[in-house]
Amino acid sequence: MSDDFLALAQPGVQQLSPYVPGKPVDELARELGISPETIVKLASNENPMGASPRALAAINDALVELTRYPDGNGFALKSLLAERCDVQMDQVTLGNGSNDILELVARAYLAPGLNAVFSEHAFAVYPIVTQAVGAQARVVAAKAWGHDLPAMLAAIDCNTRVVFIANPNNPTGTWFDTDALNEFLQDVPPGVLVVLDEAYIEYADGGELPDGLEFLSAYPNLLVSRTFSKAYGLAALRVGYSLSTAVVADVLNRVRQPFNVNSLALAAACAALQDTDYLAQSRRLNDAGMQQLQDGFQVLGLSWIPSKGNFIALDLGQEAAPVYQGLLREGVIVRPVANYGMPNHLRITIGTPAENIRLLEALAKVLVRG
Numbered sequence: 001m002s003d004d005f006l007a008l009a010q011p012g013v014q015q016l017s018p019y020v021p022g023k024p025v026d027e028l029a030r031e032l033g034i035s036p037e038t039i040v041k042l043a044s045n046e047n048p049m050g051a052s053p054r055a056l057a058a059i060n061d062a063l064v065e066l067t068r069y070p071d072g073n074g075f076a077l078k079s080l081l082a083e084r085c086d087v088q089m090d091q092v093t094l095g096n097g098s099n100d101i102l103e104l105v106a107r108a109y110l111a112p113g114l115n116a117v118f119s120e121h122a123f124a125v126y127p128i129v130t131q132a133v134g135a136q137a138r139v140v141a142a143k144a145w146g147h148d149l150p151a152m153l154a155a156i157d158c159n160t161r162v163v164f165i166a167n168p169n170n171p172t173g174t175w176f177d178t179d180a181l182n183e184f185l186q187d188v189p190p191g192v193l194v195v196l197d198e199a200y201i202e203y204a205d206g207g208e209l210p211d212g213l214e215f216l217s218a219y220p221n222l223l224v225s226r227t228f229s230k231a232y233g234l235a236a237l238r239v240g241y242s243l244s245t246a247v248v249a250d251v252l253n254r255v256r257q258p259f260n261v262n263s264l265a266l267a268a269a270c271a272a273l274q275d276t277d278y279l280a281q282s283r284r285l286n287d288a289g290m291q292q293l294q295d296g297f298q299v300l301g302l303s304w305i306p307s308k309g310n311f312i313a314l315d316l317g318q319e320a321a322p323v324y325q326g327l328l329r330e331g332v333i334v335r336p337v338a339n340y341g342m343p344n345h346l347r348i349t350i351g352t353p354a355e356n357i358r359l360l361e362a363l364a365k366v367l368v369r370g
């Protein structure tokens with residue numbers, strides 16, 4: 001028997017590449033020999049405002065209980081979410097980030113011989129969770145960078161158990177409207193679980209995007225996942241959740257780690273959920289920053305993919321890697337997306353007004369230098 005432990009890994013895992021995160025600030029600071037404070041990181045769709053002061057206070061209060069296991073059922077957070085989302089508590093599943101939810105879905109519903117359908121240029125975690133359990137990834141060609149929902153529908157076969165769709169999608173920022181979602185949900189076979197990943201939904205105000213929650217009662221095969229990592233500004237704590245039928249939530253609950261969400265994350269998420277001012281300010285800052293970046297790109301003669309997230313995919317019309325490297329030398333970290341099949345784009349997170357200016361100035365410099 002072979003002792004090649006790469007070849008011994010199950011085939012789906014052998015074919016995976018590890019998830020590549022945004023470059024950490026401290027790493028670039030070490031490489032450039034400069035102080036971390038001078039570096040601007042617009043690479044991981046993090047909230048540039050910092051965490052809500054109410055979340056920080058809640059963490060402080062929770063510190064005295066660090067010796068105890070967290071509430072494995074997350075009662076306080078689940079009840080707040082149930083109230084907010086107008087569902088029963090037993091429809092809520094908590095995750096160690098919404099990545100955890102995606103993994104729970106794959107572990108519970110996918111296996112060798114089964115498949116998951118998702119789009120080209122979709123979130124990198126979908127192939128990871130699918131192939132990790134030995135299931136097949138059925139990747140559907142994108143249309144104008146976005147999800148081609150009719151083509152995704154056509155890709156569903158008798159072995160499909162899950163469809164992953166993100167609205168808006170990361171890294172493209174593309175989205176679909178209520179009618180498109182409704183038509184899609186009407187036609188998906190009832191035995192296929194539709195995972196509607198709404199990681200950025202809080203940035204869309206006043207009906208700009210369909211609200212997945214409105215479809216839950218009509219479609220028992222729908223699961224909506226959301227996160228505290230983006231608009232709620234708690235990426236480091238790893239907390240996300242899903243809303244589904246109680247049956248699906250029960251199934252996910254069977255495979256999750258007993259204490260998958262830690263006490264500090266639970267406390268902070270409860271506080272963040274109630275800090276409506278913070279959320280409104282996040283949204284305003286994002287709207288203004290989106291405009292600021294687009295205006296700046298226009299001045300530089302660059303185009304981009306219109307986005308409903310807290311990030312924007314900038315089209316350089318040429319290999320983006322040298323521009324990424326040039327920006328690093330200027331102390332600005334953005335995200336290359338060649339591994340998403342987008343070698344000419346860079347994904348840029350909306351920052352504070354000052355951070356956006358730093359990015360635009362660095363970009364102008366790097367482009368002139370060529």
Ligand SMILES: *Cc1c(COP(=O)(O)O)cnc(C)c1O
Pocket residue numbers: 045096097098099100123166169170197199226227228229230235238239240
């Ligand atoms: C950022 C992001 C998530 C959230 O990940 P967490 O694990 O909750 O931090 C989920 N889906 C998409 C599409 C994302 O961009």
